[in-house]
Amino acid sequence: MDYRLPTTVVPSRYDIRLEPDLEAATFAGQETVAITVSEPVSEILLNAAELVIQSVSVQTADGPVVEGSASLDEAAERARLAFPQPIPPGEHRLTLAFTGVLNDRLHGFYRSTYKDAAGVSHTIAATQFEATDARRGFPCWDEPACKAVFGVTLVIPEALAAVSNTRVTGESPAGPGKKAVAFADTIRMSTYLVAFVVGELEATPPVMVGPTPLRVWCVPGKLHLARFALDIGAFALDYFERYYGLPYPGDKLDMLAIPDFAAGAMENLGAITYRETALLVDETAASHTERERVADVVAHEIAHMWFGDLVTMLWWNGIWLNEAFATFMELLAVDAWKPEWKRWTTFGVSRAAAMAVDGLHHTRPIEFEVRAPRDCEAMFDLLTYEKGASVLRMLEQHLSGEVFRDGVRLYLERHRFGNAETTDLWKALGDAARLPIPEVMDGWIFRPGYPLVIVEPDGTGVKLSQRRFTYLPAAGAASEHWQIPVRVRASVKRGFVDKPVLLGAEALTVSLPAAPDWVVVNAGGHGFYRVQYAAPLLRKMTSALKKLAPIERFNLVSDALALAQAGLMPSPDYLDLTARFGEETDRNVWAAVTGSWGYVNRVIADDQRADLEALVRQRVQAAVERLGWEAQPGETELERQLRADLLRTVGTLGNDPATQERARALYARYREDESAVDPDVLPALIAIVAAAGGETEYDEFLQRFKAARSPQEEQRYLYALAAFRPPELIRRTLEKTTSGEVRSQDAPFLMRALLAGVHSRGLAWDYVKANWETMARQYPGSAYRRMYEGVTALVSPEWEREVGEFFTSRKIVLGGKTLEQYLEQLRIAVSFQEREGAALAAYLAKPPRPPRAR
Numbered sequence: 098m099d100y101r102l103p104t105t106v107v108p109s110r111y112d113i114r115l116e117p118d119l120e121a122a123t124f125a126g127q128e129t130v131a132i133t134v135s136e137p138v139s140e141i142l143l144n145a146a147e148l149v150i151q152s153v154s155v156q157t158a159d160g161p162v163v164e165g166s167a168s169l170d171e172a173a174e175r176a177r178l179a180f181p182q183p184i185p186p187g188e189h190r191l192t193l194a195f196t197g198v199l200n201d202r203l204h205g206f207y208r209s210t211y212k213d214a215a216g217v218s219h220t221i222a223a224t225q226f227e228a229t230d231a232r233r234g235f236p237c238w239d240e241p242a243c244k245a246v247f248g249v250t251l252v253i254p255e256a257l258a259a260v261s262n263t264r265v266t267g268e269s270p271a272g273p274g275k276k277a278v279a280f281a282d283t284i285r286m287s288t289y290l291v292a293f294v295v296g297e298l299e300a301t302p303p304v305m306v307g308p309t310p311l312r313v314w315c316v317p318g319k320l321h322l323a324r325f326a327l328d329i330g331a332f333a334l335d336y337f338e339r340y341y342g343l344p345y346p347g348d349k350l351d352m353l354a355i356p357d358f359a360a361g362a363m364e365n366l367g368a369i370t371y372r373e374t375a376l377l378v379d380e381t382a383a384s385h386t387e388r389e390r391v392a393d394v395v396a397h398e399i400a401h402m403w404f405g406d407l408v409t410m411l412w413w414n415g416i417w418l419n420e421a422f423a424t425f426m427e428l429l430a431v432d433a434w435k436p437e438w439k440r441w442t443t444f445g446v447s448r449a450a451a452m453a454v455d456g457l458h459h460t461r462p463i464e465f466e467v468r469a470p471r472d473c474e475a476m477f478d479l480l481t482y483e484k485g486a487s488v489l490r491m492l493e494q495h496l497s498g499e500v501f502r503d504g505v506r507l508y509l510e511r512h513r514f515g516n517a518e519t520t521d522l523w524k525a526l527g528d529a530a531r532l533p534i535p536e537v538m539d540g541w542i543f544r545p546g547y548p549l550v551i552v553e554p555d556g557t558g559v560k561l562s563q564r565r566f567t568y569l570p571a572a573g574a575a576s577e578h579w580q581i582p583v584r585v586r587a588s589v590k591r592g593f594v595d596k597p598v599l600l601g602a603e604a605l606t607v608s609l610p611a612a613p614d615w616v617v618v619n620a621g622g623h624g625f626y627r628v629q630y631a632a633p634l635l636r637k638m639t640s641a642l643k644k645l646a647p648i649e650r651f652n653l654v655s656d657a658l659a660l661a662q663a664g665l666m667p668s669p670d671y672l673d674l675t676a677r678f679g680e681e682t683d684r685n686v687w688a689a690v691t692g693s694w695g696y697v698n699r700v701i702a703d704d705q706r707a708d709l710e711a712l713v714r715q716r717v718q719a720a721v722e723r724l725g726w727e728a729q730p731g732e733t734e735l736e737r738q739l740r741a742d743l744l745r746t747v748g749t750l751g752n753d754p755a756t757q758e759r760a761r762a763l764y765a766r767y768r769e770d771e772s773a774v775d776p777d778v779l780p781a782l783i784a785i786v787a788a789a790g791g792e793t794e795y796d797e798f799l800q801r802f803k804a805a806r807s808p809q810e811e812q813r814y815l816y817a818l819a820a821f822r823p824p825e826l827i828r829r830t831l832e833k834t835t836s837g838e839v840r841s842q843d844a845p846f847l848m849r850a851l852l853a854g855v856h857s858r859g860l861a862w863d864y865v866k867a868n869w870e871t872m873a874r875q876y877p878g879s880a881y882r883r884m885y886e887g888v889t890a891l892v893s894p895e896w897e898r899e900v901g902e903f904f905t906s907r908k909i910v911l912g913g914k915t916l917e918q919y920l921e922q923l924r925i926a927v928s929f930q931e932r933e934g935a936a937l938a939a940y941l942a943k944p945p946r947p948p949r950a951r
């Protein structure tokens with residue numbers, strides 16, 4: 098079928114009046130759409146879903162009112178408006194009256210509920226229209242290129258507040274106990290960016306950023322959690338106005354925390370909606386990781402106000418650019434706000450996660466053809482956000498920050514209030530840089546996968562060559578090539594050589610003035626490729642770790658693990674490499690190391706777990722002793738977070754009784770005196786107490802989850818419920834994933850955590866098999882899809898067979914290549930287990946002493 102609406106009738110303006118009934122969970126609406134008809138039509142096609150259209154009429158420009166009738170095609174999500182006589186070409190006004198439901202699926206115009214401190218239930222009506230759910234709120238031309246001006250009026254009970262994309266221009270009485278709130282006209286924008294939020298909401302006083310008032314909205318009693326978001330929000334708004342060289346395109350900026358929210362946040366122009374954890378935070382009680390998350394999401398959404406909202410993709414195939422660019426800008430802004438967070442180094446973790454997916458046979462190009470709009474739902478993944486942002490960063494570094502920024506300015510200037518495609522960005526960047534961008538970029542955008550750069554000694558220099566990296570062998574991988582901007586840094590004769598080269602299909606020798614002490618390829622760490630060093634080069638590097646930047650050490654570990662998973666490095670060699678990092682001080686490098694032990698933990702047999710725990714304890718011991726348990730004066734935030742990360746590792750993965758005992762004692766002190774524990778360490782304590790805990794701790798944590806004072810506190814205790822190990826407690830948590838005790842926005846992620854845990858995965862899998870239909874019904878689609886990522890932890894040939902059979906026989910569709918990716922990741926883990934199992938067991942039973950640090 099044809100997914101695009103005919104272009105014979107296009108809208109330029111909507112005047113929408115909506116009256117939600119929060120108690121009945123319904124709404125009534127009326128809209129008048131200014132349309133341009135280019136040839137005579139006797140019917141008009143537009144999008145509508147789960148709406149009932151009561152009346153249709155067209156006021157023609159110079160003629161009579163023509164009454165029409167509507168029929169809905171629910172499968173196609175379209176309304177067909179038929180008229181007894183043709184509507185002539187011209188500018189006309191189409192008027193529709195309709196009703197709809199406030200659904201519980203967290204899309205379209207939906208209902209979110211929460212309980213206040215007294216336990217009384219309240220309802221909010223909110224919208225989530227991206228990608229294609231504006232049609233559930235009002236009949237419309239629901240395509241990103243059909244931009245229009247929106248004039249919105251919301252009719253609501255007098256006691257409630259209403260927020261939409263623009264400023265309130267007036268309120269007037271609208272019947273008993275009701276008021277009509279009118280909003281200013283929006284800029285010309287796409288339907289997916291329209292937002293309405295109605296409920297008992299409170300707002301902070303505005304922070305003025307130039308002429309723009311910035312506010313945070315939330316349910317009553319939470320305004321004290323808004324300060325941090327306002328700080329990063331004000332910084333980001335100002336930062337982006339300067340970077341883009343264009344004023345903020347709205348007339349105010351509201352950021353709203355919605356108790357039920359499927360995604361992280363949504364960039365509705367002027368009315369950004371968030372899940373509570375991504376906006377509200379008690380900054381004095383939160384850990385670094387929790388604050389960073391809020392800063393990231395806020396900066397990301399504000400970046401979209403220009404890139405996405407002011408200039409919008411022409412069609413859904415361009416969603417990657419929208420998201421990749423906002424992710425890239427989020428990092429730039431947060432890095433400028435808090436340079437001490439070293440955000441580009443931390444981004445290594447996200448880049449590595451994208452590389453893990455992009456190394457699969459079942460990966461996809463960043464950009465691909467999207468016909469059915471639904472197909473783009475699966476585009477909201479690591480490849481779009483993280484790979485996309487990585488290749489933009491690689492390009493920015495290649496062109497220089499200023500040239501890249503100039504190109505972005507040119508692009509926004511050329512296309513503002515309109516739509517654009519990827520090629521338009523390349524054109525603008527190319528014009529700014531006077532370079533042909535597509536030659537370098539097309540391979541990264543339009544082809545799946547990424548390269549492995551192979552480095553070998555060649556005379557006094559090194560020879561670079563490439564092939565495609567895949568975890569499972571792939572025919573033809575050796576002949577696949579990219580244009581790779583590579584930076585080589587070498588230590589030669591007490592000095593450094595730092596060379597940028599562009600590596601193409603032909604092998605390339607980088608000559609050096611003398612034999613190097615060590616060489617690092619992907620210097621600076623921004624490249625989206627892996628590196629395999631010949632053994633002598635690797636040895637030299639690992640004995641000079643302190644000379645490398647943290648991101649370079651991170652990439653060394655991350656690449657080595659991938660090589661081991663792909664069978665290109667023996668697993669004992671990999672584990673030996675992790676022994677070299679005893680003195681490591683960077684938390685991202687530690688995250689790569691401890692994360693890889695977590696992977697090994699899923700692969701080994703239960704009776705080998707004690708050996709792995711011993712290895713983990715031995716290898717983090719020195720770092721844990723160095724950092725201690727308490728924050729020291731003068732420490733950076735990252736050092737504090739590292740302490741917490743390592744304590745968590747030794748107390749959970751390392752299963753260390755002494756650490757668990759001390760965590761319990763410290764947690765007991767925290768209950769008496771909350772200031773007794775460092776805020777960064779507290780989440781780790783909770784995780785450790787859970788991992789070693791029984792029913793008493795479980796009951797307490799459950800209670801604390803229910804009575805949480807901040808979204809972060811709620812999340813800590815919620816996910817701790819998935820970390821308890823006694824089977825009867827695992828069963829209790831499993832039941833909460835379908836009982837309604839946990840919000841449907843969180844339950845799928847709780848389930849994913851249960852599937853991923855080595856102590857809970859068997860029971861969790863049985864529970865999914867028995868309850869998947871309930872889950873499919875209760876969970877929002879995007880989160881339901883992500884829940885199944887947990888099956889990648891079911892590492893055994895028997896489980897693998899069961900998982901395959903489960904999805905086939907139940908005909909479960911996850912969209913895009915998501916399911917194939919999970920199955921392939923499971924295949925990789927099982928084949929790693931089959932290939933390396935004996936070697937891993939032997940190594941863990943008798944690990945070599947760690948080498949002495951130099």
Ligand SMILES: [Zn+2]
Nearest residue numbers: 397401420423
């Ligand atoms: Zn985004």
